[in-house]
Amino acid sequence: MVKNFGEFLLFIQSMVTRTERLKTLWQRTLEESVIIGFDSVFIVAIVSAFIGAVTCVQISYNLVSPLIPKSTIGFMVREMTILELAPTITSIVLAGKVGSSIAGGLGTMRITEQVAALEVMGINSASYLVLPRIVAAILMFPLLVILAMALSILGGYLAGTLTGAISAQEYIEGLRTDFIPYNIAFALIKSVVFAFLVSAISSYKGYFTTGGALEVGAASTGAVNNSIIAILIADFVLAALLL
Amino acid sequence: MIEIHNVQKSFNGNQVLKGITCTFETGKCNLLLGGSGTGKSVLLQCIVGLMQPDIGSITYDGSVFTNNKVQIRQEIRRKIGMLFQGSALFDSMTVYENIEFPLKMLTPEMTREERRDRVEFCLKRVGLENAGNKMPAEISGGMKKRVGIARAIAPNCTYLFCDEPNSGLDPLTSLKIDELIHEITHEYNITTAIITHDMNSVIEIGDHIIFLHKGQKLWDGTKEEILNAQVPELKEFIFSSSLVRAAKKVDDESEGGLAAITEGESTSA
Ligand SMILES: Nc1ncnc2c1ncn2[C@@H]1O[C@H](COP(=O)(O)OP(=O)(O)OP(=O)(O)O)[C@@H](O)[C@H]1O
Ligand SMILES: [Mg+2]
Numbered sequence: 001m002v003k004n005f006g007e008f009l010l011f012i013q014s015m016v017t018r019t020e021r022l023k024t025l026w027q028r029t030l031e032e033s034v035i036i037g038f039d040s041v042f043i044v045a046i047v048s049a050f051i052g053a054v055t056c057v058q059i060s061y062n063l064v065s066p067l068i069p070k071s072t073i074g075f076m077v078r079e080m081t082i083l084e085l086a087p088t089i090t091s092i093v094l095a096g097k098v099g100s101s102i103a104g105g106l107g108t109m110r111i112t113e114q115v116a117a118l119e120v121m122g123i124n125s126a127s128y129l130v131l132p133r134i135v136a137a138i139l140m141f142p143l144l145v146i147l148a149m150a151l152s153i154l155g156g157y158l159a160g161t162l163t164g165a166i167s168a169q170e171y172i173e174g175l176r177t178d179f180i181p182y183n184i185a186f187a188l189i190k191s192v193v194f195a196f197l198v199s200a201i202s203s204y205k206g207y208f209t210t211g212g213a214l215e216v217g218a219a220s221t222g223a224v225n226n227s228i229i230a231i232l233i234a235d236f237v238l239a240a241l242l243l
Numbered sequence: 244m245i246e247i248h249n250v251q252k253s254f255n256g257n258q259v260l261k262g263i264t265c266t267f268e269t270g271k272c273n274l275l276l277g278g279s280g281t282g283k284s285v286l287l288q289c290i291v292g293l294m295q296p297d298i299g300s301i302t303y304d305g306s307v308f309t310n311n312k313v314q315i316r317q318e319i320r321r322k323i324g325m326l327f328q329g330s331a332l333f334d335s336m337t338v339y340e341n342i343e344f345p346l347k348m349l350t351p352e353m354t355r356e357e358r359r360d361r362v363e364f365c366l367k368r369v370g371l372e373n374a375g376n377k378m379p380a381e382i383s384g385g386m387k388k389r390v391g392i393a394r395a396i397a398p399n400c401t402y403l404f405c406d407e408p409n410s411g412l413d414p415l416t417s418l419k420i421d422e423l424i425h426e427i428t429h430e431y432n433i434t435t436a437i438i439t440h441d442m443n444s445v446i447e448i449g450d451h452i453i454f455l456h457k458g459q460k461l462w463d464g465t466k467e468e469i470l471n472a473q474v475p476e477l478k479e480f481i482f483s484s485s486l487v488r489a490a491k492k493v494d495d496e497s498e499g500g501l502a503a504i505t506e507g508e509s510t511s512a
Contacts, residue, residue, distance in 0.1 A: 018313065021351065113331035120291050121345050122320035 008204050011126065015134075019127040028132035029139075036098050036133070036199075037140030044144045045151055047093050051085050052077060052152030053159035060165035073166050074174020077156040079183075086148040087187045088235050091141065091194035095227035099202040102133055103223035106206030107216035115207070130203040134196060141195035142188045149187070190238055197230040244269050245402065245434055250289055250299035252282075259285050260296070261458040269304075270432040272425055272448045274439055277455035278480060283438045284328075286455070287404055290436070291323055292316060303402065321349050324395025326405040330387035332379040338390050339375035342366065345398045365393040369423060385416040389423070396427060403428065403435040409444060417441065421448050442484045445469065454480070470494055 019025065056077050063073060106129060109115050118125040153175065160166040166174075202223035209219045245267040252260040259282040267273040275283050288294040290301055292308065301308045303319050332341050342362045346353055353361075366372055369389040374382060382390070388408055395403055408424060409417030425448040428435040439445065445452060449466035456476045464472065469481065470491050481487050 020348070024348070108334075112329055112334070113327045114333055116288075116293050117325065117327060117331040117333075119293060120320065120323055120325045121348065122317045122323075123348055 007208075008200075011130075011204055011207070012200065014124070015126040015131050018124050019131065020124065025127070025132055025135075028128065029135045032132045032136035033140055035101070036094075036136045037143060040094060040097055040140075040144060041147065043093060043097060044090055044148055048081075048086060048090060048148035048152040049155035051089060052081055052155030052157075055080055055085065055152070056156035056160045057163060057165065060160065060163075070166050070170040071174035071177065073160060074156070074171040075177045076174075077160075077171075078153060078175050078179075081152040081156070082149050082187055083183050084235075086152055087145045087190040087194065088231065090145050090148040091191060091198065091231050092228055094141065094144065094194075095198045095202075095231060096224050098137065099198050099223045099227045100220040102199060102202040103206035103209075103220045104216055106130070106203060107209035107219040110207065110209045111212060111216060126207065130200075130207060133203055134199040137195040137199035138192055141191045141198075145187060145191040149184075186238075186242055189242065190235065193234050193238060194231050197234060198227040201227050201230055244304060245290065245436070246302040247286075247290065248300045248302070250286065250296045250301065252285055252289060252294065252296050259458050260289070262299070263455070263458075263460050265453050265460055265463060267434050267436050268451050269434045270429060271435070271450035272428050273434070273436045274445060274449045274452045275436060275455060276439060276445060276449075276452055276480070278440060281455045282458045283455055284406060287406055287436065287438055291325060291404055292320065321398070322401040324398070324400030324403045326388065326391040326395050326403070326408055328406040328410060330379075330384075330391040332387055332390055332394070334379045336379075337375065338371070338377050338379065338382065339366075341379070341390060342394045342397050345394060349398050361397060365397045368396070368427070369393045385412050385420065388412070388420050392420075392423060392427070396431070396433075399431075401433060403433045405435070405437045407438050407440075409439070409441060414443065418443065418447065424448065442481055442487045445481075446487075446490070456480075 056073060059076050060070075060073050063070075106115075109129070115125045115129070118128060157168070157171055160171050161168050205219045205223040205226065206216075209215050247263060247265050247267075250260055250263045251258070263286060275286065277283050285294065289296045289299075290308075296309060299309070303322075306315060306319060308316060308319050332338075333344065336344065339362055342365055343358055346358045346361060362375070363372075366375055369392055371386060371389055371393070374386060374390070379387060379390070392405075392408075403424070405424060408420050412420065421444050424435060424437065427433065437444070437448075445466055449469070452462075452464060452466060452469055453460060454462040454472075454474070454477045462469075462472055462474045462477050469477070470487075472478065482491065
């Protein structure tokens, strides 16, 4: 575990020393951003809209006291999704989608000697292959999280009004109660940290694959498992530190 | 010329290379011959710097490669072209982009048009003028090897390394790949090192042959000398093929029999 962590740090270091030309890296980052960001919009949209909807329905189911105003439902949906559900659930979903694709892609390149081919050409393969993926993840995760926030609030609105649990008026009133802008900043900080963890851990797992196709599968699984655990630990640590 | 001096390498106490000293001559096809597991691939990886030898040095035309400054190693590496056992084409890129890639990365001063000319020239050189737009997954094993060769020679390499260029190919295709490597070596005066355990390649293109056995160099010489070599391990290795036994018989019966066979093979191809 400690040895792995040391190797991981060396890996990160090797990536930023002796890098390729900036223009090349930027081009690679744009390519990876499309794969990590754009291709994930659909799944993130579906997941976050449903999470917002379910949150709204369940809160209204539990909130039966006549003393509490209905607008509290909107308020709670906003708090829960912005602060926790949108950044964390989105990142966990992305750990599955992006993490496995990063680890699988790099693992395949390793076992088919494509990484060695880069090295023989005198190219720093860690910097060429991994750095753009990490930068792309750090750029794309916050955007996806913003999308997730908006869609889960919209999902809550639709679920609440369509089931008749809450009126549009009350929901919007709830959304606007005691709004703390810092919560959005906090969620975005979380998403950046999660982006780094998911992309770096998955890259590490994939880049150091040895063996054959079986090990590439194992590297993907390991990447997803470790990324999710890292997200949950970081979520807790950040909440304790920054809230 | 590449000089290899006393290269040793072990993995967890298992000594794979036991002090290998040899030279790869310029403008020739230098063959590394030996059975499975004798450390040929490990030696090649030490030579190109994918692995560090435990002891020993490797010198490229007078400049030391092992344990030298990163810049000097980098400079030498940029003159190396390598054909991998599984071709190692970048599977997210087309054939054209694969060959263009080293040019883009290593010679940024080249314009797009210059690169296009060079890629088209290399594609033509390996006989794949029309395959530029295909993906690596869409072409056959023999074509992949050709693309691998084209990618290796695109940046005008001085040293060419090939790990089993004809494994998994039919005899006719492997003969063609061998001839291609041989022609390119002589045409551009490249120092070429080829790993093989195929006696056909030895007879066809072996300008200089190095025989490895259990991590040691037991013999080196030319293809004319190999059939009369007196090393028992080498004899056992080469005469396991009945084709070579037949060749040897002809050779013994009439002087220059081997030359006759080599010529016969190349004219019939
Ligand atoms: N990375 C490694 N870690 C541990 N042992 C290794 C490693 N690479 C090679 N070996 C060992 O070194 C020995 C020589 O392997 P090598 O791949 O060089 O054989 P080879 O001569 O290329 O054989 P083949 O003709 O089958 O390709 C083998 O016994 C192998 O187990
Ligand atoms: Mg080998």
